[in-house]
Amino acid sequence: MPSSDAVDLSALIKAYDVRGVVPEELNADVARAIGAAFADVVAVPEGASSVVIGHDMRPSGPELVEAFADGIAGRGVDVVLIGLCSTDGLYFASGSLATPGAMFTASHNPAQYNGIKLCRAGARPVGQDTGLARVRELAGEYLGTSVPAVADDERGTVSERDMLAEYAAFLRSLVDLSGIRPLKVVVDAGNGMGGFTVPAVLGTGAGLPELPLDVVPLYFELDGTFPNHEANPLEPANLRDLQAAVVEHGADLGLAFDGDADRCFVVDENGDPVSPSAITALVGLREVAREQAAGHATPTVIHNLITSRVVPDLLTAAGARTVRTRVGHSFIKAQMAENEAVFGGEHSAHYYFRDFFFADTGMLAALHVLAALGGQPHPLSALAEVYQPYVASGEINSRVASVKAARARVVEAYVTQQGAGPVEVDELDGLTVSHWDGHPRWWFNLRASNTEPLLRLNVEAADEDIMEKVRDDVLALVRQGES
Structure with a gap:
């Protein structure tokens, strides 16, 4: 007591x-x-x-x-x-x-x-x-x-x-970039710790051999007042400088790190964002192939329930076992260790690796993206296309007077009445309603915030029209009667 x-x-x-x-x-x-x-x-x-x-x-x-x-x-x-x-x-x-x-x-x-x-x-x-x-x-x-x-x-x-040099050498030992084609990469550190780690890992700042990379730095000066933009690449506004610089410099890709540089976001040569789900699929397939080549028949990959369905689709087809978890790094890390998973990914751009103590590291994910891109001749937009076949709404927040009442309206329309046809429903984390095995293919998840009267909606569908229809229908139910 x-x-x-x-x-x-x-x-x-x-x-x-x-x-x-x-x-x-x-x-x-x-x-x-x-x-x-x-x-x-x-x-x-x-x-x-x-x-x-x-x-x-x-x-x-x-x-x-x-x-x-x-x-x-x-x-x-x-x-x-x-x-x-x-x-x-x-x-x-x-x-x-x-x-x-x-x-x-x-x-x-x-x-x-x-x-x-x-x-x-x-x-x-x-x-x-x-x-x-x-x-x-x-x-x-x-x-x-x-x-x-x-x-x-x-x-x-x-x-x-x-320990910076040891950290950089350890990451380099996990992904070999020495044989890739030359790449130009713009990196936006947002005045955060990426400005400290990128020169060591991707450059020669820690005494490691030079890589075939031309790194164009943005906001590498360490400044905890964040004078240029917030170090939160999850917000689209904070990617604009990177997107513009990639196009301006004719770069092959762009990387953005958050303040403590444990998350990594990717944009292609056109400045278009590559979704964290696509990165999860890309890196997951690389890690699965490496495990299988080493004789491990069915590697396990973890993903949270907001990631695109392309993740379990592609990984299962490749012979992996996938485990779906709640949102949040503690759940991912627990499942990583429990399942001896080789890799795990979240929609928020946290990437977890068995070979990195089951912990998350954006830098290691970046190395995998560079290796995948530099190991073949096509641009990143073409490479990423196979990992982004579906259309997602992104997370949409709605402030409501009663989370319970708003949720009940959605359940009544989509589950009780089954007006949309037979659906699968689970409550692993909030309410997930799926019509993925039917036609047209769609699913959505509605989760309550832990700290505010908010409902967070994520929708994915096989095409834009269906995604927008489901998104708008669910939002209308959630916001019904709200001012």
């Missing part, structure tokens, strides 16, 4: 990570308490002798890291500081050093935010049900009373280690 003096950290420490405004919600005192709690809940019970910590380019990062490290060392656990890194760089450090880790980042959130992504040794996730709830409770207790510390002679040590 938490102490009556405990501080409520539920607004800061969410289901999967820590994220809040600095210094109102997240400051040095809070970071120190969370560090001590992380040591007590994760590091010490695991028998870990150290915790590895990295941070992105946000100005508040170094002070928060110092306090967090002090909280850990105060519990008798050593700290290894790796300094500036991407989130997948921290996962690499946790995996290769076999130690718990903490990444200070707020991903694509605005400059006034910071946060912490925590993991167990081997980059295994720490979420609501795997220790984060207890970290939140214990950190709140420590803030309400005092942060405990061992005697001075028992304190953990704090050391520094640069």
